[in-house]
Structures are given as C-alpha cells and as structure tokens.
Amino acid sequence: xxxxxxxxxxxxxxxxxxxxxxxxxxxxxxxxxxxxxxxxxxxxxxxxxxxxxxxxxxxxxxxxxxxxxxxxxxxxxxxxxxxxxxxxxxxxxxxxxxxxxxxxxxxxxxxxxxxxxxxxxxxxxxxxxxxxxxxxxxxxxxxxxxxxxxxxxxxxxxxxxxxxxxxxxxxxxxxxxxxxxxxxxxxxxxxxxxxxxxxxxxxxxxxxxxxxxxxxxxxxxxxxxxxxxxxxxxxxxxxxxxxxxxxxxxxxxxx
Amino acid sequence: xxxxxxxxxxxxxxxxxxxxxxxxxxxxxxxxxxxxxxxxxxxxxxxxxxxxxxxxxxxxxxxxxxxxxxxxxxxxxxxxxxxxxxxxxxxxxxxxxxxxxxxxxxxxxxxxxxxxxxxxxxxxxxxxxxxxxxxxxxxxxxxxxxxxxxxxxxxxxxxxxxxxxxxxxxxxxxxxxxxxxxxxxxxxxxxxxxxxxxxxxxxxxxxxxxxxxxxxxxxxxxxxxxxxxxxxxxxxxxxxxxxxxxxxxxxxxxxxxxxxxxxxxxxxxxxxxxxxxxxx
Numbered sequence: 001x002x003x004x005x006x007x008x009x010x011x012x013x014x015x016x017x018x019x020x021x022x023x024x025x026x027x028x029x030x031x032x033x034x035x036x037x038x039x040x041x042x043x044x045x046x047x048x049x050x051x052x053x054x055x056x057x058x059x060x061x062x063x064x065x066x067x068x069x070x071x072x073x074x075x076x077x078x079x080x081x082x083x084x085x086x087x088x089x090x091x092x093x094x095x096x097x098x099x100x101x102x103x104x105x106x107x108x109x110x111x112x113x114x115x116x117x118x119x120x121x122x123x124x125x126x127x128x129x130x131x132x133x134x135x136x137x138x139x140x141x142x143x144x145x146x147x148x149x150x151x152x153x154x155x156x157x158x159x160x161x162x163x164x165x166x167x168x169x170x171x172x173x174x175x176x177x178x179x180x181x182x183x184x185x186x187x188x189x190x191x192x193x194x195x196x197x198x199x200x201x202x203x204x205x206x207x208x209x210x211x212x213x214x215x216x217x218x219x220x221x222x223x224x225x226x227x228x229x230x231x232x233x234x235x236x237x238x239x240x241x242x243x244x245x246x247x248x249x250x251x252x253x254x255x
Numbered sequence: 256x257x258x259x260x261x262x263x264x265x266x267x268x269x270x271x272x273x274x275x276x277x278x279x280x281x282x283x284x285x286x287x288x289x290x291x292x293x294x295x296x297x298x299x300x301x302x303x304x305x306x307x308x309x310x311x312x313x314x315x316x317x318x319x320x321x322x323x324x325x326x327x328x329x330x331x332x333x334x335x336x337x338x339x340x341x342x343x344x345x346x347x348x349x350x351x352x353x354x355x356x357x358x359x360x361x362x363x364x365x366x367x368x369x370x371x372x373x374x375x376x377x378x379x380x381x382x383x384x385x386x387x388x389x390x391x392x393x394x395x396x397x398x399x400x401x402x403x404x405x406x407x408x409x410x411x412x413x414x415x416x417x418x419x420x421x422x423x424x425x426x427x428x429x430x431x432x433x434x435x436x437x438x439x440x441x442x443x444x445x446x447x448x449x450x451x452x453x454x455x456x457x458x459x460x461x462x463x464x465x466x467x468x469x470x471x472x473x474x475x476x477x478x479x480x481x482x483x484x485x486x487x488x489x490x491x492x493x494x495x496x497x498x499x500x501x502x503x504x505x506x507x508x509x510x511x512x513x514x515x516x517x518x519x520x521x522x523x524x525x526x527x528x529x530x531x532x533x534x535x
Contacts, residue, residue, distance in 0.1 A: 015271070074415045074467070144348045144356070145411035146422050146491045150475040180390070180478060184340075184347065185409070187478040189440075 059085035065162035066101050067155045069110040075147045077112070077155055079162065080105060090166040094130065095122050097163045101155060112155035114141030120175065128168030129191060130160070139174045142183050149186035157194045168195045332525040334377045334403035335518055336396055338479065339364040343387025348412035350495025356410040357385065359500065363408050363492070363507050370511035374519050379403070391439075394482035398442065404453060404521065405487035406514060407479050410503065414493035417502070419465050419510060421458040421472040422489040423450040424480040442484035449486040452524055457488060457517030464509040486525065490514065 064086060065079040084100060087093045098119045104111045117138035123131045142152055153172070160167045169191040173179070179188050339360040341347030347356025361384075368378045379400060381393040388396075397405040414420070427444040437445060454472030462468045472488065480487045492510060497503055 074418070075413070075420075143412035145413055145494070146409060146475050146477055146489055147411050147420060147493075148413040150473075151413075153476075184345065185475075185477060185479075187476040187481055189478075190476070192476070 056087065057085055059087050062086045064097055064100070065159065066097070066105070067112070067158040067162070068101075068105040069112050069151060069155075071107070071110055075151055077151065077158060079158075086163070090164050091122055091124050094124070094132075094160060094164045094167060095119060097159055098122065098132065098156065101159050112152050114138060116141055124166065128166060128195075129171060130164075130167045130169065130194070131171045131173060132156070133173040133176055136175050139179065139183050144183045144185065146185045149182045149184075153182065153186060153192060157192050161194045161196065165195070168193070170194050332376075332402050332404060332518070332522045334379060334400045335371050335514075336379045336381065336400060336403050336405045336485070337364045337367055337371075338381040338393050338397075338405065338407035340407055340409045340479070341387065342382050342385050345387050348410055348495045350412070351498055352500070354495050354500050354503075356412075356495060357387075359410050359495075359503055360408040361385075362504060363510060366507040366511040367406070367408070367514050370508075370515035371518060374515045376515070376518060390479050391482055393479060394442065394484075397487070398482075398484045400485070402525075403485050404518060404525070405480075405483045405485045406457075407477075407487070407489045409489060409491040411491045411494045412496065415467050416493050416497045417465055417506065418468040419461045419490060419492045419506070419513075420469060421454045421461065422475045422477055422480075422491065423447065423454040423472050424487070425474045425476045427481065437484055439482055442482050443480050443487060446484065446486050449525065450480070450488060453486045453517065453521045454488040456520045457490065457513055460513035460516045461490075461510070464513055465506070486521070 061083045062085070064082050064084045066082055067077040067079055070076040070078040082100065084096065086096055102113055102117055102119060104113070104115060108115070114137050116135075118135040119132060120135055121131075121133040125131070138152075142148060156172070157170055160170060171178075171191045172182075172188050174182075174188070182188055339357070341355075341357035341360070343357075345357065347360070349355055361382075364380060368380070371378050379396060381396045382388055393407075394405075397403055411420075424443045424447060426447065427441045443450070451472060458469060458472045462470050475489075477489045480489060490510065492503065492506055495503075
C-alpha cells in the first residue's frame, strides 16, 4: 500500500505543478490585458465592441459624398467625395458612411463631429425613418452653440441623404436615450428630414431648411386663418385630456 | 492490479490537464469582451431618464395664454421677452479664462433691455440673475404675455469672432388640432412667418454693424423657440473663443441697437391676437 500512496502523492504534486505552469503565464497575461484595458477610455472600449461594421473590400467602390465643414465660409458644409466600398444594404451602408464621417476629414479643423463620438447602433424602419444611436461623446464633446450643433446634425443628415436614398427621416439618440437637446440648443426630440429632394444640389445654403423637426417636407405656410374662430374655441382647460395644462416635466439640461 | 490503478490514475491526470488546457485557452479571449461589456453597461445609469419626457403634447399654449384674461391691449406689439440663455448650473459655452456664456448673455440682456425701453417697449426677462429656468419655464414667461416677441440671447463657441447670427425655428408640421388650440410642443408653428420677418429685420441691422454676419436670418431646430407662442428669434454672437471678454462686451451696444431697431421696425407687421391661443 505504501508505495501506491507515494506514487499518488508524487502524481498529485506533478499535477499541481502542471496546473501552475499552465495558469501562471495565463494569469499574468490576463493581468496585463486588464491593466491595458483600464487605461483605454470607455469610449475606446466601445469602439472595439462596435468595430464589426467595417468596410468589406469586396463591395464595389462607390463615390461617396461626405459633408464636412467648409474652410472658406463660416458655418457651412461642403461635400468631399471619397471612393469607398459600400454595401448595398441600407443599414450597413449608413453605418459605413456615418463611421467614415465620424472618422473625420484629413484636416481635423474641418470636423463637424467630435473625434471621440461613436455610432453605437443604426436602425431603419420600413417607413424610411432611421434611428441613429450615438455615444455620449457626441453631446458632451461638441462645442455648445446653435451654429455648431446645427452644423453637426446637418453633416449627418446631408451625408445620409447623399448616399443612402432609403433614409427619409432621422431620429438621433444619445446612448440609447431620447434627449431634449444635443448640447443645450438643438432640438433632438423630433426627427430630422433627410430626403429633401427639393433642395438637392444647393450646397452652400448655410444650413437653411435642412432640418424639420417633423416629417413634413413642405415648408409651413405663413400663419393664416386656419384655426377655428376664437368664439368656437372651448375653454382651454377643457381640452387637455392626457396631461395637465402648463407642462409639468422639468427636463434636465446638460451643463 | 497496481498497473491498472496506475493506468487509471495517469489517464485521469491526463484528462484533467486536457480539460484545464481547454478552459485556459478559451477564457482569456473572453475576458476583454466581458470587461468591455461592463464598461459599456456602466454609463447607462447616469444617462438622463427624464429626457424621454421633454414635452407634454396635451398641454396647450392657449391655456397658458389665458391666464392673462385681460381685455385687449391697444398698440400691437408692446412687450419684448428677453431670454439670457443658460444660467445656474449650466454655464453654456465656456471660453478662455473661465469665460461663461451664461454670464455674458446676462450683461447683453441688460444692454438690450435699456435700448428697448428707450424705444418704449416693456421688457420681461426670463431670468434676472444666475438661475436656470427650464426651456418650458422660459417659454411660459413669453406665452403668458400678450403682444410680445421673444428674443433668446446666446454666445457661440465657434464661428468668426465679431459676427452675430439670428435663428428662427425650422419648419414645424402644421397644427391640425380640431379645437383650434396650439399644442404646447409646437407652439411656435403658427408664428414661424412672423418670426422670420422679425428675424430678417434684426439680422439686417446686425449685418450693417458687424461685418461678416449673414444678411438674413437662418433656420435651425432651436429647442427654446419651439414651445414659444410668439414671434421668436435666437441671437447668437460669436464667440467665446475671443481672448478678451471685453471684445464680446464691446459688441453689446451694437447688438442692443439692432434688436431694438428690429423690434421697432417689426411693430407695424405684428397684430395682437384677439383671444388667447388664437393666431395673430
């Protein structure tokens, strides 16, 4: 019996040694990797996660118009034509062009979107409404202001308009949430009209009429006597069925 | 017997080692993904849940306007609601040397107020000091007035310094409310034409004063304007990137002059709504 126990004991030791030999280097590697990951910003980690939407070199190369800021005229966009292998699938194609737009032009001064912003998800509904979900960096890193925020949204909608005809309207989400404004000014509660047909070709229109908050292409007629005459109007308090008059929600503003 | 036992033992150890190897090879590739997922999942908590409820469609501008049920005032346009943007915890655009948009616009508002009062306008401000009323609170201040126009003042963080731009709201879908009342979240819709007229006038005066500014008002989906049931414009001055705040403050008299002249010039084309909530 004794030699057998000896044998088992030796075998056990060898086994432990083997396990240690296998695991120690793996553990060390893992520690290194974890440390590296902590150094990376959260945004970069997400970029790796969302990386799969890359460009497939097998797709035919198509002239893609990307709208970045103009270097000559203040607060306007100019199209830059780049040849990219684009997918025929509208969702993949939208992701490809938006990721290229986010990557930015050669001259970083002409960026319209913050360099650390990411496209997290993109959906296209059957009615042509697209939903683009961007990381918080789009809202937090963008220079705050009507002009800069409008330019950012315009560059997104016009780039989509030029390259993905299926997209009619665009709803922008920030990290999966509907937000009131992009960075304190521009209204994100509605959907932006992407396909503006009527204005195609006019490039330097200083962001005019590109963005409607609701899905109607036609410009709103000036105020007319469309409303019922005042006498026919019931007491205002009587016609607020769902919500109390005077708006209760106190939307949080971004600093 | 011993040989069989030894064989069994050796094969057991071998199997265990193989299993361990498989587990070891499989797991390290998973760890970064797990880390990423936890990193991606973590920031979900600070994201704004109230953002999903920015406006109550049921609330009607008319109900706000009706609070001042006084009989019709004579003289058309007589009130200008000035909105110094941001404030409180929201500094707005931040520039060199701790320059804050919220402070600068308050100074601008004082100057604009003086110029407007000289022209005989009554001025109402959405904030007097360093507070931060919500977008809807600010709109409500304007919507409670009669015969008012609304001007929100901003400083941009981009653009050619020394220029000023006027914005009016982008097109909103037509109001098709059977009651004839204006939905709160689209209160600006019936006033877009008047806003554009007013905006073009102010922008024209600004362009004369500040070279490089556009000739006509621009359109943008400005959140503040959407819920305002009055001719409403946003004036944005470039920019907080100037090295010295005095460069911006020097623009205040010119901006004040352009807004007061614009309001005076707009006065004849403005008709006071006869009943709260009705169109002008």
